[in-house]
Structure formats: structure tokens, C-alpha cells
Amino acid sequence: MKEFKFLLAIWKANLQSVMEYRASFLLQVLGMMANNFIYFAIWIIFFNRFKEVRGWGIGDMYVTFGVLASAFGLVSLFFGNAFNLSDIISKGRLDYYLSMPRPVLLHTISSRMISSGMGDFTYGFISYALSGHFSPDGLARFILGTLLAATVFAAFLILVQSLAFWLGMMSNFTNLALNAMLSFGIYPITIFDNYAKFILFTIIPAAFMGAIPAEFVRSFSWQVLMELLIGAAVFLFMAVAVFRLGLKRYESGSAIQTEV
């Protein structure tokens, strides 16, 4: 409860910060929605031509893309610094968070709001509404699925970016990992063989961000829910453990910083 109050205060400050530039905020939100639509148009054209890929149709794509976009948006909005954690570590900018009486990781990742995340988050719900799978209980599952997908996504970002404690500057690698997660997350999971699927549940856990939550949204299943819960818990645990281990190696720095 104590940490939740603290998070609310940080998020409020983040919102105040992005609202300082209202025009930019609105442009980024609308721009990201347009961007998502243009990206998804290629799948609409594809499924117009082929109808189904190993049992996977355009409706499934709408749901999968919806969960993925909303989960991405959620992390961007509430834990925006998860995207540049490696930069913060390698440039010694953890000092600020370490000098405060709060959990370092939580404080760090929640201290930035990426405005365009609002566009992704909203677009995800629109995509789900257009999928043909919409129902009130489906919406509840969509929200839960998105929350769990966002947990895995944030955990994956933290895991990869925490490698900066050992390897130093690695923003190119983290971009690569981010793109892999998003690209594999949107592909129909039926096209992958078992080896590829193993990778999508472990090294690049894109299945937990797209296909599995989408399956849960389409129809309730205890097994899929447990898969999602266990996946989220395991990746979150690993992310926190690796970050804490890395923190002991943190070397700070003296690069002049001009803004928070």
C-alpha cells in the first residue's frame, strides 16, 4: 500500500510533466494510433489474400495486436524508464534513485511517462473491439491478459537492460531485443515449430506478450491463465533478481546530467 501511494504520486508528477507540452502530448498519442493502423494494414491486406494461416485468421490478429499494443502502451505510460534502463545504468544516473528511500528499480522505471504509450494503449482496445471476439467477459479477460503481458514485457526489458551492469553501454542490443520481442509477438504462433516456440517462451518471451494472452481473451481456460500467471511471476522474479545482482556492480559516474 505504501509503495502504491508512492507510485500514484510519481505517476501524477509524470502526467503533470507531459501535460506541460499539451500539443506534443496530443500529437504523439494520435501519431502513434495512426502509426499502429498503418502497420496493421499490411496484415489486413495479407489475410484478405490468404484468409487463414494454419488456423489463424484476421480476428486472431486483431486480438493479438490489441493485447500487444495495449501492453506496450501500459509499460510506456507507467514504467517508461524500462525502455532506457541500460542508458541510466551505464551513464551513472541511478545515483538519484539510490539516494531516495524507495525501491530503486520501481522508482527508476516509473519515473518517466512516454506520451505515445497512450496511443498504443487506446489503439489496443480499439483493435480488440474490431476483432469480432468482443464480449463483456472477453473485455475483462482482455484487461487481465494485457496486465500480465505488460508484466512479462516490462520484466523482459529490465532483464535485458540490466546486462548493462556487466557489459556497459548496450543500447543497440536492447533495441534489437525490443524489436525481436515485438516482431515475434505479433506473428501467428501457429507458423512456428517446437524449437522456435521454445525460444518464444524463454529467451524472447514474445508468446507471453501476444499469442498466449490473445488465446486467453478469445476463450477462458484455467490452463492458459496459469501459464500467463506463472510466466509473469517467473520473468518478474528473474528481472528483479538480475537487477539486484547487477546493482552491486554499479559504478556510478560523473557525466553531467541536465535533466530528470
Place this chain on the structure above:
Amino acid sequence: MPAIEVHQLQKTFQSKRKAAGLGGSVRALFKPEYNSIEAVRRLSFQMEAGELLGFIGPNGAGKSTTIKMLTGILYPSEGEAKVLDFVPWKDRQKLAYHIGTVFGQRPQLWYHLPAVDTLILFGKIYEMDDRDVKLRISQLAEAFEIQDLLETPVRKLSLGQRMRCEVAASLLHRPKLLLLDEPSIGLDVVAKQHIRDAICRMAQEENVGVLLTSHDAGDLEALCKRVIIINHGQIVYEDKVSNLKRKYLTTKMVEVRYAEEVPAGFSINGVEILKVGHYGVKLRFNTTQTPVDSVMAHLSQAGEIVDITISDPPLEEVIAKIYQEAALTPVPSPAPQRTGAGGRRV
């Protein structure tokens, strides 16, 4: 109980070594070599509660690294330290409730928000009561004369105004100890004076201990009662500031401007003439050998004085003298190798 107890504290960094050029970069890729750099070497000292202690030294001396270990930001390689009875790197969160920190080069105020919003956020972070936060903000606003600045976005404040807000923010939760790392860096004379006065007043009124690192002798004189000088991660001098001044600040620099041209062959016994211009002279003398009165008398006799500035030698000179006495030759350049203000470790 001492506020800070440090015993044989040590911090060693591993630094990658690379030969110059592309070839060096390629070799380092396949066969990296590392150097060990001792940023802090077996450092031991104490600071009493409520004491005002200056911690000075050149770039790369280990000042910032020491402060970062004392706040729990860095883990030491060896040694022990207790700050307000907490081991900083083990009890970081608990300790943070009782100390305030200001890193001159790292702002803590949110750049796009007015300072008051960050102060309110800090109130939540330090779990303060909302009414208490309001009361405290008005106290600090008065002490630091920032009433008119609080509602302006931080990005629109001058450096001096921002630093006043930064120091005020670090005192919001009524810390028992304030750790200031180069708080006056980049500030003009007036802004420095503002900050020093406010810190001094708050430290006295609230019995806050202050550990200050600085390059500026003025900060030391204005704020600190005791000084520790470090170089290469080791203490080379530790004494009261009054003793340091008595012992080392014995030289005065004088710049004089006259209404008429300076007489030809201008000289004063026991005084080193550094520069003679058409209307002005610059000189230096040792106050233990040549009385100030006699120098002033000679200067007045030479013509009508329109302006005069008397100053102490820069702190760097004093430190250099201390290094000479300690038979430690300061190594000028590879400052960026450590966590000092000079640059990022490589």
C-alpha cells in the same frame, strides 16, 4: 555518537585499457586488458553530529566516490563505514530518510515541472504529512528566498536559482546530515553567497551536520569548521579551517588601480611585483614577513588609489603547498579515471 565513522574504506574500479586507434580498439575487442584504479585508499575519518566538515581535493581525488559510498550509492571494495549508525550500502533506504544529498552536477528537481511540484512529490517519497509538507515548503522558501521561484518550471530558472531550490529540496524531510557534492559548481559570486548563507543558517537553526566537497576555498571558509584534504584517495591534511588559514593562507594578492600613471621603477621591499601596467599594479606578499600596514602605506604613497582588491591565493595553491609538504606530487591529468567532477571513468 559520531554522525560519520569511516575506517579503512577502499574502492577499486576496474578500468578497460586500450591502445590508441582502430587497431587498438580491435585488439581490445578480442583481448581486453584491465587496470585496477584505487579511487579511495584506506580512508579513515570521523565527523561529529552537527559538524560542518569540508572535504576537498582535486578532480579524481576520490571525494565523490567517498560521498557515494557514504550514501549507499556505491559498494566499497573493502573497509567499514557507519553514517548515523547505519551501514550505508546495507541500510540504504533507512539511511535515506535521515540524510539529504545534493550532487551539483545531477539535478534532482524535475526539469519540466515547477520546483514546488517536485517538493510535493518528495513529501510523498519521504512519507511526510501533507500539512507538514506545506509548512516545510514555506519555511524553506523563506530561508532560501525562493518564494517567487517555486511556481516557475525548473527549466526556466537560472543555475543559481535552481541550486537554491535543489538545496531546499534536500532539506525538506529535515535530515540530520547533509551531503553536498560541489553545490556551488558553475555559480557566480552572488549565487554562491546566497547558497552559503542559506546552508549556514539552516545548519545552525536545525543542527544539521554538513559534509561538503568543493573546489572553492570560499565554500570552505564560509561553511566549514574543519577540513579534510584528500588526494589519490588518501587524506593528506586534516585540521580546523582556522588552523589551515593561519598556517597556509599567509600570502595576499593585491591589485591596485591608480588615478594617475604608476611611477617608473615601482617597487616595495619584501613584495613580489607580479605585473605593472600604466594605471595599475598587481603584487603578492607574505603577511608573516611583510606587515599589511606597511604595504598599504607604500601603495598609498605611490598615488591616488581608485580601486583596490585584496585576495587570498587560490585554494589550488594552498593544496599544492600541502602536497609538497606531504611529499606527494599531485598527478594532474588522468582525473577522468575516477568519479570526480573531471569526467566519466573509462
